[in-house]
Amino acid sequence: MRRALRTYAPELLLVVLIVLAAMWSSTLSPYFLNSVNLLSAAQFFVIFALMAFGLFPVVVQGEIDISLASTLAVGSVLVATFSVNGVPLALALPLVLIATALLGVLNGVLVTYGHLPSLAVTLGALGAYRGVAYLLAGDAGITGITPDYLLLGSSWVGIVPSSVILALVVAGVFWLLMGRTSFGRYSYAIGASPEAARMAAVPVNQVRVGAYALAGAMSGLAGWVWVNQYQSARGDNADGTILFVLTAVVLGGVSIKGGSGKAVGVLLATVLLGTIQTGMKLANVPGTSQTLVVGALLIGSIGAPRAVQLVRHALSPARRRLRITGAAQHDPDVA
């Protein structure tokens, strides 16, 4: 029991925060704690959840992909293009997923085989893929999506919107993928130490490229959800949302240095961010002021453990001994 508590401490903290945020939100507006409101609000965050799950294995491997929002735009524009041209969804969706996965593969190949820093590569891709999206969509964007493509946004399972079900299914898939498959184990191994993983005969390059491909495909899927939600696709879709997605991943307990993090954490963090934003929207807090809370949450959740440690050190009678451990932690390579 205690071990379980310790293993899931970050997730428990997230659950507590979600409950607190929900309580706070319901004091702001009597309409918050209403299943219809909650579920329709949840729909809006499905897009972010899908991208966050795509980003999750990449970050676990100690890399980053900031181009995902642009990949989403390409995905949404492709979906819309297929729709207006009368391609059946069953054919179009796999094609879109393959195309966006290939965009991810390009990132992955540059990072692994080109030995380039992932931040710089995906910074370039952030612009380039956005360019591709504009190129495909034209300046006006694409409207007039056929109804068969909009099934996801207009159907419910009981009272739950289909897109929310999709997000939960994806969460389950990633939980299995990262917890129960060799891909997952390899990802954690690579994140902890790429060199050690290589020496342990982990196919580091393939696993890395695989993670990027998966991230691309998830963004493509998110692009389809986007089209369902807004019934149109434009080149500037989801511009700037990667910061929110990265916040969700990191807040979910995935170390940006790689090697740790759980799928359930990512899901809970997205729910938490969603709850807070919905609550603040109800309280008429303007969108940009909401970022104040999101930023504080991000810094607080990561910085708090270390801050507590520092305070404890300062108050402890055995300061001398602790200062030595402090120094060891401070050593940039050891830490």
Place this chain on the structure above:
Amino acid sequence: MTAPTTRATADAPGLVARLGLSDGAAALRVRFMGVIVFQVLLMVAFTSVTPRFLTWDNLQSVLFTAAILAIAAAGQTLVVLTGNLDLSVGSIMGVTAYVVFDLAGNTPALGPWVVLLAVLIGLVLGAINGVLVTVLGIPSIVATLGTLSLYRGFVSFYAHATEVTIGELPTWIRSLAPTRWLGLSSYVWIALALVIVVGVALRTLPWGRRLYAYGSNPRAAYYYGLSTHRIVIGAYVGAGVIAALVGLLLGAQVGNINSLLASGIEMQVLAAVVIGGVSIWGGSGSIYGAALGAVVLATINNGLVLLGVQESFRLLFQGGAIVAAVAVDALVQRRVLSATRRRSVGVTS
């Protein structure tokens, strides 16, 4: 060892600068020259396609666009040299521009003293970044991503969805952007002055040398006895102050300042730094390179607009330029590594 191509060597922070051997220095000079050559090639290409590119008026507008980006890139370079990042610069610009111009509009008696307030704001916000990264040990991407939201949220909260309009601003601020000195925009001179000041400081002051020392090898710097926290905080404070000044310039140029000023600029700034050959691994690169990177970016933007090329191709081209720039960096770094390794081990293969 199959060394030069393995991940471990590529990850080794800024070995190039630490080695400082002739081969390394030569490779770095080549890297800097590479940016210049690229810039010249761009100019030749644009001129050959549209003669309007090489007119004095147009070049001035390129320089004007590059000026603000160059200052911002100089600030970002300080942090990148230490192997960290500052994603919050756009928000620092936004906070400074709004708060300072709001005050300048309400109390005109303060005059140019408000610039001091800007410096103070940059100092405090930069220091917060630095403390989060060092004392609390939060990885820089995460910490500054957080403060990006935090600072932007603050200015939005402070502004209450109102604008500082150009009419409220004192004349000295309004006249800053259109002013010309010796035929060039005041911004170009300010940028030149700031870039040189920061460049000289980096080269001559112990503060600057420590940035390189720490960025090349944080661990060695620590065991050498350098106060590593202070170095990184110093870099963030420098970047914060410079971002604050950029905020003022940007605000004075735009005139009507809302709480969204300069949001998203961090990507452009990072692009300039990377194109300018500042190693994202830390420890190597120069302010002048970063400023040149800003000029390259501005040239690309300007030239493609002149050609009537769509936004989509501009983004594609810019993205490609960033990836190409880091690819060249990686190549230079590997070349330097293999050269020095051969020498130190005394094996030729």
